[in-house]
Amino acid sequence: MSDMKDKIQDYEINAYVDGLMDANEREHFERLLKTDKAAFEKVQDYQKQNQMLHQLFDSVLDEPLPEKMRPKKKTSFVATWQIAAALILALVGGVIGWQIRDQQGTQLNLMVNLVQPATLAHHVYRSEVKHPVEVGVDQQQHLVKWLSKRLGKEIDAPNLTAEGFSLLGGRLLPGNNGAAAQFMYENTKGERLTLYVKNKDEKEQTIAFRFHQDEHGTRSFYWIDGDLGYVLSGDVPREQLHKAVNSVYQQLVF
Amino acid sequence: MSNWEKQITAEVPRLRRYARALTQNPSAADDLVQECLERAWGKQTQWQTGTNLRAWLFTIVHNCFINETRARNRADEYLDQVKQSETGSYSDSNIELLNLQQCLQRLSQEHREVIVLAGLEGLSYQEIASVIDAPVGTVMSRLSRAREELRTLMAHPIPDNVVKLK
Numbered sequence: 001m002s003d004m005k006d007k008i009q010d011y012e013i014n015a016y017v018d019g020l021m022d023a024n025e026r027e028h029f030e031r032l033l034k035t036d037k038a039a040f041e042k043v044q045d046y047q048k049q050n051q052m053l054h055q056l057f058d059s060v061l062d063e064p065l066p067e068k069m070r071p072k073k074k075t076s077f078v079a080t081w082q083i084a085a086a087l088i089l090a091l092v093g094g095v096i097g098w099q100i101r102d103q104q105g106t107q108l109n110l111m112v113n114l115v116q117p118a119t120l121a122h123h124v125y126r127s128e129v130k131h132p133v134e135v136g137v138d139q140q141q142h143l144v145k146w147l148s149k150r151l152g153k154e155i156d157a158p159n160l161t162a163e164g165f166s167l168l169g170g171r172l173l174p175g176n177n178g179a180a181a182q183f184m185y186e187n188t189k190g191e192r193l194t195l196y197v198k199n200k201d202e203k204e205q206t207i208a209f210r211f212h213q214d215e216h217g218t219r220s221f222y223w224i225d226g227d228l229g230y231v232l233s234g235d236v237p238r239e240q241l242h243k244a245v246n247s248v249y250q251q252l253v254f
Numbered sequence: 255m256s257n258w259e260k261q262i263t264a265e266v267p268r269l270r271r272y273a274r275a276l277t278q279n280p281s282a283a284d285d286l287v288q289e290c291l292e293r294a295w296g297k298q299t300q301w302q303t304g305t306n307l308r309a310w311l312f313t314i315v316h317n318c319f320i321n322e323t324r325a326r327n328r329a330d331e332y333l334d335q336v337k338q339s340e341t342g343s344y345s346d347s348n349i350e351l352l353n354l355q356q357c358l359q360r361l362s363q364e365h366r367e368v369i370v371l372a373g374l375e376g377l378s379y380q381e382i383a384s385v386i387d388a389p390v391g392t393v394m395s396r397l398s399r400a401r402e403e404l405r406t407l408m409a410h411p412i413p414d415n416v417v418k419l420k
Contacts, residue, residue, distance in 0.1 A: 010398035010402070011394045011395075011398060013398075014372070014394065014397050014398055014401065017373075018372050018373070018376070018379075019376075020378065020379070042402075042405070045405045045408075046373075046401050046405070049354070049369070049373055049401060049404060049405070049408075050373035050374070052350065052351055052354045053275065053354070053369075053370065053373050053374040054374060055351060056275070056351055056354060056355060057271045057274050057275045057374060058271065060267065060270050060271040060274045061267040061268065061270075061271055062267075063267075063270070065263070065266055065267070066284060066288075068288055069263075069266050069270075069284070069287060069288055069291055070263065071255055071256075071259035071262070071263065071295055072295070
């Protein structure tokens with residue numbers, strides 16, 4: 001109250017503290033401040049308030065931004081979620097669809113290119129009395145060598161004597177992708193088994209035994225192992241054929 | 255990132271500091287900023303080029319804070335934490351900072367806000383007026399009263415038991 005004319009106003013103190021005065025105003029204010037102890041103390045305290053506010057909160061500026069505070073990539077969260085869900089569904093659907101397609105494709109391929117030619121050859125030659133085989137068992141070494149050469153893979157004629165079947169011989173057949181081989185076996189009752197061997201198709205994977213029975217009642221087990229596809233066919237009970245196929249498989253994989 | 259998004263992202267650290275000072279609670283503050291950002295991202299059309307983006311964003315935070323009915327409770331929770339952590343030994347400057355934190359919390363939301371906007375964020379009174387949607391004269395008188403109140407509070411730290419009764 002000592003200086004009525006130039007009494008410092010609160011808004012002036014604030015403007016000074018907040019750096020909102022121009023040079024002239026500041027100079028004038030500072031001159032007045034020397035004569036106003038109360039105002040001077042206010043300025044000091046307010047400046048300290050501001051300074052301490054920075055001390056308290058400036059570290060926030062250096063904190064890494066949480067990911068949630070970054071702009072979403074062109075889409076809202078909901079849209080992102082929906083797209084993600086749709087993608088997952090499409091992916092799952094695609095994978096399942098592809099698997100089904102693949103399974104169906106593989107199965108179809110196996111039937112057309114492996115099982116049907118094998119059973120057809122079985123039907124054609126099982127009842128052949130005079131020439132059931134091209135090369136007889138008397139030339140077994142030659143037979144195996146010859147068929148191996150034509151298939152481009154080492155194959156052997158399994159021995160099924162333990163199952164009551166003896167090797168008659170074998171022949172070369174046309175397959176869907178090149179040569180195929182057929183070995184023929186016969187038991188004492190005149191029942192015949194044929195083992196059909198061919199190179200597997202490119203896309204085909206190893207598969208375990210599968211069973212097939214055609215419209216004539218001929219039973220077959222077929223499988224793919226390594227590079228070759230096999231079909232063992234016979235007009236014998238399934239159990240009997242199954243024993244034979246196990247024996248074949250064990251001999252082929254040594 | 256579009257130019258618009260870059261401009262906003264550049265302001266986020268200051269929005270966080272502002273929100274932290276308002277709420278004194280890091281998670282509540284970040285919630286506030288995120289709420290603000292979610293409103294801001296898609297509103298490029300509402301912001302007129304050439305006007306003050308920072309003030310516009312602070313306005314959104316301010317509005318979110320006012321709408322945040324639980325802000326008061328959260329602030330109180332945080333204040334309790336501050337009180338509890340006070341039992342350790344502090345240097346004089348730390349005790350002063352704690353005192354400021356507590357006193358800020360005892361201010362009304364309106365007073366705390368103008369102090370933070372002017373003293374910490376360095377907004378002009380005109381900008382503050384647009385953020386809190388009040389005339390510049392109101393900003394100036396409110397700021398005077400707020401700073402004086404804070405000064406008085408800080409000169410007379412409140413005893414522990416009084417704070418705990420809140």
